[in-house]
Amino acid sequence: MVNWFWRRRNRVDAPRLRPRSQVTAASTRVDLAELTPDALSFLGHAAYVQLTIFENLSRVIANAPTTEAKAALSEAAARSLDTYQALVAEIEREHGDVGAAMRTDAPDIDRFQRFTQGNDWFESLITCYVTAGFLDDFFLRVAEGLPQPVGERVTAIFTAPRGEKQLAELLSAAIAANPRLGARLALWGRRLVGDTMLVARAVLRASDNHDSDEARIEPVFSEVIAGHTRRMDALGLTA
Amino acid sequence: MVNWFWRRRNRVDAPRLRPRSQVTAASTRVDLAELTPDALSFLGHAAYVQLTIFENLSRVIANAPTTEAKAALSEAAARSLDTYQALVAEIEREHGDVGAAMRTDAPDIDRFQRFTQGNDWFESLITCYVTAGFLDDFFLRVAEGLPQPVGERVTAIFTAPRGEKQLAELLSAAIAANPRLGARLALWGRRLVGDTMLVARAVLRASDNHDSDEARIEPVFSEVIAGHTRRMDALGLTA
Numbered sequence: 001m002v003n004w005f006w007r008r009r010n011r012v013d014a015p016r017l018r019p020r021s022q023v024t025a026a027s028t029r030v031d032l033a034e035l036t037p038d039a040l041s042f043l044g045h046a047a048y049v050q051l052t053i054f055e056n057l058s059r060v061i062a063n064a065p066t067t068e069a070k071a072a073l074s075e076a077a078a079r080s081l082d083t084y085q086a087l088v089a090e091i092e093r094e095h096g097d098v099g100a101a102m103r104t105d106a107p108d109i110d111r112f113q114r115f116t117q118g119n120d121w122f123e124s125l126i127t128c129y130v131t132a133g134f135l136d137d138f139f140l141r142v143a144e145g146l147p148q149p150v151g152e153r154v155t156a157i158f159t160a161p162r163g164e165k166q167l168a169e170l171l172s173a174a175i176a177a178n179p180r181l182g183a184r185l186a187l188w189g190r191r192l193v194g195d196t197m198l199v200a201r202a203v204l205r206a207s208d209n210h211d212s213d214e215a216r217i218e219p220v221f222s223e224v225i226a227g228h229t230r231r232m233d234a235l236g237l238t239a
Numbered sequence: 240m241v242n243w244f245w246r247r248r249n250r251v252d253a254p255r256l257r258p259r260s261q262v263t264a265a266s267t268r269v270d271l272a273e274l275t276p277d278a279l280s281f282l283g284h285a286a287y288v289q290l291t292i293f294e295n296l297s298r299v300i301a302n303a304p305t306t307e308a309k310a311a312l313s314e315a316a317a318r319s320l321d322t323y324q325a326l327v328a329e330i331e332r333e334h335g336d337v338g339a340a341m342r343t344d345a346p347d348i349d350r351f352q353r354f355t356q357g358n359d360w361f362e363s364l365i366t367c368y369v370t371a372g373f374l375d376d377f378f379l380r381v382a383e384g385l386p387q388p389v390g391e392r393v394t395a396i397f398t399a400p401r402g403e404k405q406l407a408e409l410l411s412a413a414i415a416a417n418p419r420l421g422a423r424l425a426l427w428g429r430r431l432v433g434d435t436m437l438v439a440r441a442v443l444r445a446s447d448n449h450d451s452d453e454a455r456i457e458p459v460f461s462e463v464i465a466g467h468t469r470r471m472d473a474l475g476l477t478a
Contacts, residue, residue, distance in 0.1 A: 048306065051300070051309055051313065054297075054300075054313075054316075055297060055300060055301040058293075058294065058297030058298070058300070058301070058316075059297070059298075059301070061290070061293075061294060061297070062294040062297070062298070066338060066342075067287065067337075067338040067339075067341040067342045067345055068337075068338030070290055070338075070341070071327065071337045071338055071341065074290065074293075074320065074323060074324070074327075075324075077293075077297075077320060078317075078320045078321075078324060081313065081316060081317045081320060082317075084313060085313070085314075085317060088310065088313075098306070098307070098310045099305060099306040099307030099309075099310055100306075102306040102309070102310065103305075103306045106306055
């Protein structure tokens with residue numbers, strides 16, 4: 001695990017609760033443009049990540065203990081699939097091949113999926129909640145460095161309504177009924193951050209200067225982790 | 240296994256290829272109205288069946304061998320989720336509780352899902368293709384007995400575009416590359432019919448007269464099996 005990862009970890013202890021709108025309009029704006037890949041690479045990565053989030057949600061639906069939970073989660077799965085299909089439409093607009101565009105980073109993303117699977121239904125559920133929110137926020141920031149008009153359209157895709165509320169409600173109810181579950185999910189939520197950061201930054205294109213790259217990425221992750229802290233806080237859990 | 244099931248089986252040897260539009264406009268129209276459940280029971284059953292089809296599709300996406308296959312299957316999953324959500328909207332319009340409406344027949348439908356799972360990826364894929372098509376056709380017929388205007392809206396739901404084409408293309412390509420796979424999938428496709436018929440007819444409300452019930456159901460299954468034969472034929476397989 002590289003060094004920036006630990007530096008991020010420490011930040012988690014000082015939660016800065018900011019709604020997403022403020023995260024994307026922070027005054028200390030950091031420019032990721034130099035590290036931004038071409039649009040097709042970004043779209044292929046983001047589409048395959050979204051498909052992975054959708055697969056995770058689907059597994060959680062299939063294993064849901066009640067028809068009520070299935071119904072609530074289906075909403076989140078539908079929104080995730082909307083996002084995926086909107087990204088696919090952008091790939092096609094760029095004259096890209098969807099399968100090929102997604103293939104490039106598939107091994108990294110598949111590994112991310114394996115590592116973040118969770119050991120039971122609740123861990124899988126909080127994985128959906130935490131990683132989807134984190135990656136949405138991160139991709140929104142990366143989208144700022146994309147050429148126009150595709151950058152604007154990608155921003156619209158990642159600010160469209162999500163299923164976050166339904167997931168938070170299911171998790172909150174379960175945690176309220178079983179405080180020990182909360183402690184375990186807080187731990188799992190913390191573990192997820194490392195793998196999610198790795199799969200997020202894998203979309204960026206490194207320059208020759210490792211130090212300046214890290215200096216650019218670090219403040220973006222600080223912002224995105226603030227969003228993560230807010231999401232955990234919404235469940236009554238410490239990030 | 241009851242008697243009508245075997246009678247259906249024999250019919251399969253005499254394929255009558257009719258497009259869906261003709262199936263639903265057959266001249267020898269049989270009335271299922273007396274066996275039709277109330278709208279809420281129908282909608283709860285159909286919604287949970289659709290969620291099961293969606294779950295099966297999602298599992299097939301998660302295990303797909305290529306990003307191209309994942310992309311093609313996502314289209315079918317999206318359409319399935321659209322259907323599910325449209326049925327949920329109808330449940331809400333009838334002032335029903337979605338979780339409760341789906342719960343009634345959930346054990347039967349879960350058992351159907353287990354029995355039709357398939358032993359590998361291709362069997363799971365043809366399960367999605369065969370069962371979705373069969374149940375769509377059957378529910379379309381049942382919808383004719385629902386009160387208006389809900390019956391009309393349900394008909395619109397089940398005649399909306401599906402992902403059948405994408406599934407057929409994936410299956411045809413795999414069968415063309417491996418004839419032995421075709422023989423195995425023909426067998427599996429035949430096995431699916433029994434369990435699919437059972438879960439289909441479970442939505443109906445039996446009267447006191449078993450014989451007249453069967454006499455009403457039998458011709459409807461004949462029509463729906465003609466659709467099944469057509470779908471298998473589209474893959475170059477004998478039903």
